[in-house]
Amino acid sequence: MATSRYDVAVIGAGPGGLAGAAAAVRAGASVALIDSASQPGGQYWRHPSGDYAAVADLHQGTAAYRSLVRRAAPAAWFLQHQVWTIEREKNSFVVRAMADGVEVEIAAAALVLAPGAFDRQVPFPGWDLPGVYTAGGAQALLKGHQVLAGRRIAVGGTGPFLLPVAAGLSARGAEVVGVFEANSPRRWVRQARSVLPVVGKLAEGAGYAATLLRHRVPYRVRHAVVAAHGTDSLAAVTVARLDAHWRVIAGSERVIDCDAIAVGWGFTPQLELPLALGCETRADVDGSLVVCVDDLQQSSVESVYVAGEACGVGGAQLAVLEGSIAGRAAAGDAARAISSRQRRRRRALRAFAAVMHEVHSLRDGWQSWLSDDTVVCRCEEVPAREIRAAVGELGALDARSAKRFTRAGMGWCQGRVCGHSTGRIAATAAGRSFDPLGLAGPSIASPVPLGLLARAQAAHHLTTER
Amino acid sequence: MTRPDVVVIGAGIVGAACAWFATRAGLRVTVVDRGAVAGGTTGAGEGNLLVSDKPPGPELQLAQLSARLWSELAQEIRGFEYEPKGGLVVAATPASLDGLVALAEAQRRAGVDVRAVASDELADYEPWLSRKLLGGAFYPQDAQVQPMLAAARLLRSARMAGAEVRLGVEVGALLRDGDRVTGVRTGTGDIAAAAVVNAAGVWGGEIAGMAGVKVPILPRRGFILVTEPLPPVVRHKVYAAEYVADVASSGAGLQTSPVVEGTPSGPVLIGSSRERVGFDRTLSVPVLRALAAQAIELFPVLAEVVMIRAYHGFRPYCPDHLPVIGADPRAPGLLHAGGHEGAGIGLAAATGLLVAQVLSGGATDMDLSPFRPERFG
C-alpha cells in the first residue's frame, strides 16, 4: 500500500494550524491537516463536535474561525489522528499517527507544526484533589462539552486567560466566588508603548471584565489560592494575599467554600514533535522552552516550519499570523510568504506577549506554599521533599537530573504537568538559575501500544486520501 | 582547599566507584563533573550487574569480582535498590539453544553459577513468558541496581569520608609537566593533584587527548522503551541467547536483541539495540519497532501494554570490547577507567577497587594487562 503523499503536512488544527493549512492551500500546495480532536479549532476555538453555534457566544474571533475553516477545507483532513512521532527521511517527512487502533502514515515534503500549548501549573497543598481543574480544563468542559466544572468555583493563577474562563463559567450559571490574580496587572500601564499598537487585545479583556462585573465576580490582584481542602474531593480553598515575591502575607489567609477551582499560571508549549525532529530550542521570556524560528517561521531543521505557541506563547492572533506565514513558506512560496505589514504586526504581537509574560511572570514565592509532603509529580506521587533531597543529598542540579533521581516526570504525563515546577524547585535548592533546556529530550509525542508499534507495516487511511 | 591526591573526572558510576574506593584507601579525592551526578550514560542505563552475558575471559573475571563487591556495597552503603534477582537467558531455536548450552558449560567451568532450564520449567521462572521457547539458562548471580542512585550513594558516602564532589565544573585542559599530568584546569580554577583519573565515559577519548594520548572510546547508541507501570509481570532480567553474540560483535550497523526486565517502580524496560551513529540524538522508529516486536515474542502479554517513553544512551565502546583500566605509561599521573560499553554499572565496582589499588601503589586483585590503555597502538 502506498503512503499518502502531500506537499505540506500541517500538525494541529487550532488557530495556527488552520491558518497554515489555509495559506498552503492558497499557494497551490496539496495539504494534509492532522489533529487528534474530532473537530477543528484547537483549545482556543474548542466546541462540541459539529456544533460551534452552541458555544459561539463564549468565543472571540468567530468570523475568523469560520473563514479559516472554509479556506482550509480543500486540504485532506485527518481528524482524530493522534501523531506519535515524525520521521525525517532524505527529502521528506513521514508523520506517524494512530487512528482507531491502527497506524496511519502521511508523507510530506514540508511540515507546519502548530502543536499549541497547555496550562502551566504550580503545585500547592491539596492540588491533586478531584475538583481542582486547570483553567483550560474547566474551559474545555464548558466549551467542548457544555458541562460546568462545579457550582461554586474559584478561579486563580496569573495571566489574562483567567478572565475568559471566569466570564464563561459565570455566563453559563456557575457562581464564581472570585478571580485571584497573583500578579498586579497595574504594571501593564507602565508598558503602554508596547501595548498600544495591539489595543484590540485590551478591548477583548475589557469585554470579559464587563461580564464579570455584571455577575458581581470579585477580581483580586496579588491574591492566590494557596491550598485546597477536602477528603475525597474539593470542599474549600485557602486564599491569601501575596507580597511582590508571592510569599503569603501572614494573617491574610481566608477559607472559602467551593466545589471546584480552575487554576492556570500561563502556558507550556507542546514541544515533543519539534524535539523529536531535532529542532533547536531556546528559553522564552516566560521560562518556557520554545522552538527557534527564522523570519519565515522555519526552524533549524530545513522544511520544518513552526507556528503559534511552540515559538513562544503569544495567543491566537499571533498564531494565525505565524501560521499564515509558515503555510505559505512551506508551500514553496517563500518570496511572497511574508509582507512588511505582517512582519510589523508579528513584531507588535510579540512585544505585547513579552509584556504579558513580564507582568504575569511566575515569582518563586509559590515554593513557600508547599509543605514537605505536597505532591509535585501527580503521576509518580513524588513530594517536594524528595526533589529537594535529590539536590541536597544525591547531586541533582536541574529538572533532568532531579527527575531521574526521584521519578518526578517519569509517569504517564512524562513531566508535562510537573516538569516546569520540578525544574524550579531543583534550581532553587541548587542555588542556580532555572533553565528549561534541561527538560528537552527527544521522545514520543503520545503513548503507543507495543502491539501497534510492532506491526511493521503501517495501515493506510484510504478514505481520507485525495 | 587542601590539595587532593587524586582528581577523578566524571561523576558517573565509574567515577563514583573510583572515588569511593580511593577514599576508603585513605586518599584525598576530588571529583569534578561538568553536569550533575550520573548525568551521562549512567543515567541512561538499566543498572545491570551481569555475569551471564560474558564468555570466559578477562571481562568475566572482572564481572565476577564486581558481583562480589556490589553485594558488599549493598550491605555497606544501601539505598540504591540492589536486587539480586537473577537473569534468565532463553533460546527460541535449536541452534541458539546449542550455543547457550555450550556457553553455560564454559562459564560453569570458569566459576559462574548457572542452571539449565527446560522449556517446561520456564513458566516457573516467568509465568508470562512465551510457550514457544525451547529452553534456557538461569544465572542467580545476575543482579540489578538503580544506577543513578548507586552513583549518588557512592559519592555521598565518599563525601562523608572526606572526598569533595564539584558539580557543574568542566575540565577544559589537563595540567602538564612535560608528558606528566599534574592536575586539571577547570572553569573555576586549577586543581593540582598527584594523579588524575579519567572516568569521563563516552567523552573519555577527549580527556585522553588533552594528555596527548589516544584511547579509542566511541559512542554506541542504544534505545530503551519504557512501558506504563505494571504489576510485577517480568521477574528477572530476561533476554534472548542472541544478545551475547550481539554484544560481542563489532559491526557499525544496527543490531537488536530482546532484553526485558521489570523495575521496582512498575515500568518494564525493553532493550536492546546497538548502532554506531556518533552522537545522533534523534528518535529511530525502525529501532523502536524492532524492540517492541522482539519483546512481544518473548512476552506476548506486552502486546496490550503501552509504551510511554523511549530514550537513548551512548555506551562508551572500545574496538575490542574490553574496558581501559589503569595507569597510562605514555602520560605519567594519568589513569583511565572507562570504555565499559554496556556493562559499566556492573563492572564499576571492580574498576573502582582496581584503580584505587593502582593509586595506592599496591598489588591489584586482578591482572590489568588486558585492559592497558596503550594496547591500541
Added chain:
Amino acid sequence: MMDIFIFDGRRIEFRPGQSVGAALVNVGMRSWRRTRLTGRPRGIFCGIGVCFDCLVEIDGTPNQRACLIPARAGMVVRRQEGDGHGHLTV
C-alpha cells in the same frame, strides 16, 4: 433524548459528542480512579489529554483518558484501581 453508558452499574446519560469524563462530571462525579502508590482519588484535571489523571477502564481496556474518549451508547466504564493491570498479577 439522551444516550446512556454504564459506569460501575450506574446509567449515565450523555449528550452526543461529550467525552466519558465530561458526562461523569455532568452527573456530579468527581473521581473514578485511585492512584497506584498512595490510593489517592483522581478525576479530570487538565481536561485536554495532557495530564493522564482521568484514566479509567472502558470496555475492558484500562488507562483510557476519560477526557478524550467520546461517550458512546452502551459503553461499559469501570472505576480503575492503581495501574489498572491487576489481572496481570500472578
